[in-house]
Amino acid sequence: MLNKFFIQGSRIFKVALLFLCFVLIRFYENALFYDPFLNYFKGDFNQMPLPEFDAFRLVLHLVFRYGLNMILSLAMLYVIFKDWMMIQFSFVLYGIAFVVLLTAFFVLISIYESHNNLALFYLRRFLIQPIFVLLFIPAFYFQKRNS
Numbered sequence: 719m720l721n722k723f724f725i726q727g728s729r730i731f732k733v734a735l736l737f738l739c740f741v742l743i744r745f746y747e748n749a750l751f752y753d754p755f756l757n758y759f760k761g762d763f764n765q766m767p768l769p770e771f772d773a774f775r776l777v778l779h780l781v782f783r784y785g786l787n788m789i790l791s792l793a794m795l796y797v798i799f800k801d802w803m804m805i806q807f808s809f810v811l812y813g814i815a816f817v818v819l820l821t822a823f824f825v826l827i828s829i830y831e832s833h834n835n836l837a838l839f840y841l842r843r844f845l846i847q848p849i850f851v852l853l854f855i856p857a858f859y860f861q862k863r864n865s
Contacts (some may be wrong), residue, residue, distance in 0.1 A: 732797045739790050740848055743783070747846075752779040755842055764835055768827065778821065783846050788812045791851035795858065804858055812850065819845050 748756065753776065754769040789811070796805050823841045826834050843849065 729797055733794055734789050736797065737796045740787070743786055743790075743849075747783075751783050751846075752776060753783075753846070757771075759839055759842070763839070768830055773824075777820070780845050781816075784816055787846075787851075788816075788846040791848050791854070793853060794851055798855065799858055799862065801858075801862075808854055811854075815844070815850065 743750070747753070751771070754771045758766065758769045792805050792808055795808055796802075815833075819841055823838070823845060826838045826841060830838070
């Protein structure tokens with residue numbers, strides 16, 4: 719019984735530590751990443767033109783941020799479920815989602831019109847925030863429970 723309590727406590731501690739890493743990424747986002755859209759979307763972006771940006775640098779930093787969030791998310795999924803097949807499947811889903819989201823993001827920027835602001839906002843959110851882990855945890859929980 720004490721061993722089971724220790725294992726559960728260890729898993730909760732690891733998940734909390736990974737969550738803290740997500741918080742730190744968010745807290746230091748201005749210092750860690752090049753993203754001219756941070757301030758743009760904090761303001762009244764419906765009335766402003768798109769900010770000037772260096773596309774190569776932006777892609778590089780989006781890859782870096784998405785990669786950090788993906789690694790932390792996969793680690794969290796492993797700590798919770800201890801299933802390598804699930805982690806491999808998640809990795810593939812993260813890769814496909816990244817290609818689709820980044821392509822859509824730059825297509826929207828290239829055909830930018832003011833009515834695309836919300837779509838641009840939400841696409842960028844999926845690229846820079848660990849939203850997929852919030853979807854995967856309940857999905858994999860129910861998958862594991864039903865199998």
